[in-house]
Amino acid sequence: MDFSIPPSLLELQQRVRRFITEEIIPYENDPRQTPHGPDESLRDDLVDKARKAGLLTPHASVEHGGLGLSHVAKAIVFEEAGYSPLGPVAFNIHAPDEGNIHLLEAIATPEQIDRWVKPLIGGTIRSCFAMTEPSPGAGADPSMLQTTAVQDGDDFIINGEKWFITGAKGAGFAIIMAKMEDGTATMFLSDMDRPEIELTRTMGALDTCFTGGHGVLRIKNLRVPANDVLGEVGKGMRYAQVRLAPARLTHCMRWLGQARRAHDIALEYARRREAFGRVLGDHEGVSFMLADNEMDLHTARLHILHTAWLLDQGERCNFESSRAKVVCSEAEWRVVDRSVQILGGQGVTHETIVARIFADMRAFRIYDGPSEVHRFSLGRQIVAGKKAKPNSHSERQ
Template identity: 70%
Template sequence: MDFSLSPELQALRDKTRAFIAEQVIPLENDARQSRHGPDEALRRELVERARAAGLLTPHASRELGGLGLTHIEKAVVFEEAGYSWLGPTALNIHAPDEGNIHLMEAVATPAQQARWLRPQVAGQLRSCFAMTEPAPGAGSDPAALATVAVRDGDDYLISGQKWFITGAEGADYVIIMARTEDGGATMFLSDMDQPGITLERSMDAMDACFTGGHGVLRFDNLRVPASDILGEVGKGFRYAQVRLAPARLTHCMRWLGQARRAQDVALAYARRRNAFGKPLSSHEGVGFMLADNDMDLHTARLHIWHTAWLLDQGEQGSYESSRAKVVCSEAEWRVVDRCVQILGGQGVTMETPVMRIFMDMRAFRIYDGPSEVHRFSMARKLVQAAEKDAQAERGVPAIIQAVPAAPRPL
């Protein structure tokens, strides 16, 4: 793995950094924001600024109008975009649209791409991904999927309830995970304005950086033509794997930018703020926190880059993306938590961006699978690999039951 950046990637990084500083951060105090994220008017203004800068939807293929970035290139650009909580919205790389764009490009039919994906890449549409359900439905355990899709002639009727659906309010279309009569999971596409879809409420959450917030959706015999199945019947969990590892990793990239910004704010404050006759940065306790932050940032970046490199080699990267998700979510959280401590009273007010970053980031240890679920999955795979190695050493054919691939909730 080569850690050097090409001159072209360095130029793109610098261009993105300047765009965020000059065009996005000045809008962070814009009144067109609420506890449920930036409103549609602000989103469209941000998108138009990114379009003018040539930075809109950079992860989409060039054929669709994007920049066709590799995973490593995304790691560099997405970190820069994440330096502002509005940056991912501006570049059209926010969750869940970023992952949905990737999935739709890989799985959707040409007709589905023309109807939903191309306008989405152009920043004209937003989407949501409806999988997580209230108990006893699917949460950390996707096998508990309770939403059902029943065949009715050439259509399917979908019924069930979903919650924690990021971006639901104002979304133009939805990808629905539902259990079909064969017992398998299938993905369906639907416009959000169809009869049978109800946004029951938007949930109050700690974070306020996702356009459309987090919604509770109800499906009452939603009629979806068979032509609007995403992929094939019964292969929903398999397609979710297409989305899963890259989407986990892009969360890590974007939040790394936020953690780096918190460190920059804390470092500047520690240099200029005097206490007990010298700058805060000269006190060992504060200096150690700044050093620990630097180590956590570097560790997170290395995990991101390594996993991105594996994905660029064509690897599935399921184990590595789980590992990166745990390491990055916890390391980046530690960075921001220390920054609050360094800033003292200013760290728990909106006098600096750090309190906002702190509130937004806490949920990252839960989104795309809680750390505990990823640790459980990793431990299971480690034990299976060790058992396989032990059997091989004894000359016994390895008979290891495959673990069914299953996505983690968003």
């Protein structure tokens, strides 16, 4: 496995880095940011800038308007985009749209591609993924799904309640996971302006980075025609894995950029702020934290690149993506936490972007499966004798 960046990708990396620095970071104090994420007008302005720069939705296929990046290329570009909390919004690579695009391009019909996917890739609409439910419904354990879909002729009637549905407010359409009469799960596509889908409230949350926030939905007697089933009936859980394995990894990529940003700000502060007759960076306690930050950033990046490389080889990588989700979410969180500590009082104010990154990132250890659930799953697989994919030529032999 060669970790060197090819010249074409290196040029793209520098291009994205310049774009984020020159075009996106100046928007970080824009008053159109709300407690539930950037408002639609701010999102539209950011997306328009990325569109004009030829950088919009880079992970989507070239056929449908993207750049067709490989997983390794995404690791490079998404980290650079994530250097600003607004970068993933501008590039149209934030959750849930990024993962939805990956899933839809894999299994949607040509008609569904034209109706929903192309506008999504073009950044003219947003989407949401409606699986999580209030207790006793599905959360970290998707098998607890309570939302039902009952066949009625050529249609399906869906009833249920969903919550923590990221981007629900203002979304153009939803992917809805529902339980069939035989206990299997199916994914359905529906426009969000249907009267049978009610956004009952938007939840207050630590994070403020997702346009549309996190919504609570009540679905009552939603009639979905058979041609709006996503994929095949009864295969919803299988498709969820198609979406989740790379989506966990792209979370790691984006948040790595923000962790690096927090570290860079803390490092610059440690180089110039004086205390007890020396700059902070000359004090062992601070220099050790900076060293630990560098090691955690490097560890996270290696896990991302290794798993991305395996995905590019066509491997399923559920074990590896689960492992990377835990390693990266916790390593990147430690980097941001230390950066707040180094900044001291500045770290808990909004004088820098670090406090915002801190609040946004805390939820990363819960998104797409809490660390504890991943550890439980990994442990069971290890006891059962399942191993991660070989990560060296000697191991392959």
